[in-house]
Every structure is written in C-alpha cells, then in structure tokens.
Amino acid sequence: MTARRLRPYFLSHPVVVLTNSPLERILTHPYVSEQLVKWVTELGEYDIQYEPRTAIKAHALAEFLTETIQLKNEDPWKVYVDGSSSIEGSGVGVVLISPTGEEIKLAVKLDFKASNNESEYETILAGLWVDRSVGAVELAPHMSSVIPKLTKEDWRVVIINYLKEGKLPEVPREARKLKLKSSRYVLIEEVLYRRSFAGPLQRCLSYQEADYVLREVHEGCCENHLGTHALARKVLLGGYCWPNVLESAQELVTSCDSCQRHARLQHRPTELMKAIVFSCPFDQWGMDIMGPFPVAPAQKKFLLVAIDYFSKWVEAEPLARITEGDVLNFLWKNIVCRYRVPRRLISDNGRQFQEAKIQA
Known part of the structure; x- marks a missing residue:
C-alpha cells in the first residue's frame, strides 16, 4: 500500500531497506512461491537496495537511556500554531507559552508556494523546532485549524x-x-x-470545515481530482462526516475548472428519457425515408416507410422521388384508407413532412 501511494517518490529516488531478514534472497530466488509473485512484480520497477542493519552505539545508548532514566514530571509547554496560504504567499505563526507564563512568538514566511494543507505541516514543524530550541520536554499543542x-x-x-x-x-x-x-x-x-x-468514529465538521477538507482532497497537494462518488467515499473513509456529503462533493466537482476541461465527454442525454404512450393499434405511426438505394425499375431508389407503434405493423412503398405530394398520397392510400386517420404522426420533421395538409 505504501509503495502504491508513494510511487512517484519511489520511482525518482533509490530506496534503501535496512533489515536483518534475508528479504533480498527471498524475493530474488528463482523458485518464488505464487503468493510472492505479485509482490516481486510490483516492487521490481523500483530501485530497492537491501542492507543489513548494523548496531550503532549511539542508538543503543539512546535506547538504554530512554528505558532507564525517568524525567521529572513538569507542567507542559503550551504551543499554539497556525498557518495560512493565499495568492500573495504563505506563512506560519507559533506562540509558545512556558509553564511559568512567558510567551515566545515566532512568525515565518514561506519562500515557496504552498497549499493550506502544506502550510499546516510547516506550522507543526516550526512549532517543534521552537520547542526543541527552548528545551521543552512535554508539550500541549493547540492547532487553530482543529479548534471547533x-x-x-x-x-x-x-x-x-x-x-x-x-x-x-x-x-x-x-x-x-x-x-x-x-x-x-x-x-x-x-x-x-x-x-x-x-x-x-467519524469527526463531524461544519460546512466551512467540510469545504476545506473537500478541496484539500480534490485539488490539494496531490491533486487527484476524483469524481463525485470517489471523492465522497474517500472523505468518509478518512474519518469525516457532515450532512449531504455526496451533494457537497458533486457541487465541488461540477464547479472545478480542471475537471470540466479535462473530463471525458458525456454521451448521456441531458434529461431523462420519456416513454411514448399509445393506446390502441394504428393510432400512432412513425414515418421515415430510406435511401437512395441502387436504381430499380421505373427509376425507383427511395423507400417511404411507416410503422405502427402498437402492433409494429409496417407499410412501405418504393418511390422514384420524395416530395410532399408523394408523402400525402402514401398516407391516403396506405394508412387512411386501410385503417383510419391516425391520431399522431412522428417523423424527423423533414421538409417532405411539413406539408400543410399533412400537419393538419
């Protein structure tokens, strides 16, 4: 899962794995089990180097001191951090309050373009740097972005x-x-x-916080530009909720300029299809002109077709040319005289079907 999410970083940098297990020998063995085949295939595109983990005296000493030495309990240092990003630039602010009440304030302007999410990360790092500089041991962080x-x-x-x-x-x-x-x-x-x-548990957000979370997931530092359902599902799986999550995601996706420019073309109709209602046989007919076909005797190369919507009965007649008079004669001879005057005629509104007598 980590290799899939960080794939761009793994492809652009070599990866060194420190382990005391024979992973390289297992993965490069010619007789790899079927369960490891997919992992070997998936990790084969990365530049992975396996090195043994050596004992470092400094690390061993630090672990020993951590396990044996217990520091005296003292009141925590309060840390208030906040970050913001705009068109003009990004910046972070840190306020550190000691257990005795002294305040240390720090404001940092970022010299690179950062989103709101990235500025929050830089805020946390700046707060930790200040805490380390003053020797604070126990901290009580307060982030403005998470205060309800x-x-x-x-x-x-x-x-x-x-x-x-x-x-x-x-x-x-x-x-x-x-x-x-x-x-x-x-x-x-x-x-x-x-x-x-x-x-x-899913954290409940206000509508303002929900808009911020949606924009960070949709067009933040990763810029996934997910669709409506995928965006709503990712937010819910991330542990956030508010009323009408799906409607909020749809509103954001439809208003995103990049999604509208680069999305696939939709060939669906803009509105729901409507069923055509017919009550009895020969009450409603559909007409169309087919051709031109290869010339038949009497120079006939067109076919005028009418289909009854109820019974699917077909009436057709070959014609040498298609005019308003030919269509009117076809209707009189093949439909009106045989069945009755139809209640409705459906066509493609070609000029041959626009005769005043036909429309009447």
Whole structure:
C-alpha cells in the first residue's frame, strides 16, 4: 500500500531497506512461491537496495537511556500554531507559552508556494523546532485549524447541546427526532463524532470545515481530482462526516475548472428519457425515408416507410422521388384508407413532412 501511494517518490529516488531478514534472497530466488509473485512484480520497477542493519552505539545508548532514566514530571509547554496560504504567499505563526507564563512568538514566511494543507505541516514543524530550541520536554499543542468554532447556523449545535446539557426542542415530535438522531453521535473532549457502521468514529465538521477538507482532497497537494462518488467515499473513509456529503462533493466537482476541461465527454442525454404512450393499434405511426438505394425499375431508389407503434405493423412503398405530394398520397392510400386517420404522426420533421395538409 505504501509503495502504491508513494510511487512517484519511489520511482525518482533509490530506496534503501535496512533489515536483518534475508528479504533480498527471498524475493530474488528463482523458485518464488505464487503468493510472492505479485509482490516481486510490483516492487521490481523500483530501485530497492537491501542492507543489513548494523548496531550503532549511539542508538543503543539512546535506547538504554530512554528505558532507564525517568524525567521529572513538569507542567507542559503550551504551543499554539497556525498557518495560512493565499495568492500573495504563505506563512506560519507559533506562540509558545512556558509553564511559568512567558510567551515566545515566532512568525515565518514561506519562500515557496504552498497549499493550506502544506502550510499546516510547516506550522507543526516550526512549532517543534521552537520547542526543541527552548528545551521543552512535554508539550500541549493547540492547532487553530482543529479548534471547533460553533455558531448558531452550525448543524452540530443542537446535537452538542443535547449531549452536554440535555436540551430538547419544545415540540414533542422534534424532540423525539433529536433523541433518535443523537443516539448515533458521541461527544469526546468537546468534539462531536458520529458512529459509523463498520469503521472508526467519524469527526463531524461544519460546512466551512467540510469545504476545506473537500478541496484539500480534490485539488490539494496531490491533486487527484476524483469524481463525485470517489471523492465522497474517500472523505468518509478518512474519518469525516457532515450532512449531504455526496451533494457537497458533486457541487465541488461540477464547479472545478480542471475537471470540466479535462473530463471525458458525456454521451448521456441531458434529461431523462420519456416513454411514448399509445393506446390502441394504428393510432400512432412513425414515418421515415430510406435511401437512395441502387436504381430499380421505373427509376425507383427511395423507400417511404411507416410503422405502427402498437402492433409494429409496417407499410412501405418504393418511390422514384420524395416530395410532399408523394408523402400525402402514401398516407391516403396506405394508412387512411386501410385503417383510419391516425391520431399522431412522428417523423424527423423533414421538409417532405411539413406539408400543410399533412400537419393538419
């Protein structure tokens, strides 16, 4: 799974695997088992080098110290980080508060183009760098992008108020609906989650946060530009949810300029097909002109065809030329005189079928 997701990086750089297991001998053995064939084929396109893992004294000493030495418990340093990205540039901000109350502020402007998601990553790295510089041991991070901000218009407010304080609407029917709906939600550390059917808890997002998550998955640093259903499924599997996930994904995909420019052409009709209703035989006919065919006796090379929609009965007559008069004579002789005046005639609206007497 890692090789598939990081395929561009694996193809552009050599990969060194440090292991004490004989992986290279197993994968390059001429008699590889059938279960390993697909892995050997899939990993064969990468430049993978297997090296034995040697004992490093510094690593061994660090592990020994970590296991044996216990640091004194102290109050954690509070770290507040935030990042933003715009057309003019990207930047990150870090505020570090010591256990005694001193504040250390840092603002960094990124010298490369970054998305909102990438600026958040740089924010975390900057915060860790500042913590390491001051010698902080225990941290309490606070990211502005994950702090829940509830407003009256937020769909989560009603559910959170019921789970925290037991508030219910005054209307009994609405109160019963809220109780049933809230049974699928749980509140953990002031954050609302929804219980999924077979997966982990899904974090509930506001519509503003949902738009940010959708755009990062659809056109973020990876720029997958997934379709509607694939985008909605990936967001749900990622552990996020909000009302009308599929409709939000469809709205984003249809408004994406790149998707509209490079998407496959749709040959489906723009509206639903409508069934043609007919009540009795010889009540509705379809007409069309076929040809020209190879010339037959009497210079006849066209075929005028009429089909009854109910019984599929066919009436046809060869003609040397197709005019309004020929079509009118065909209708009178082959349809009106034999069956009756049809209620409806369906054609391709060619000029031969636009005669005033035919339209009447």
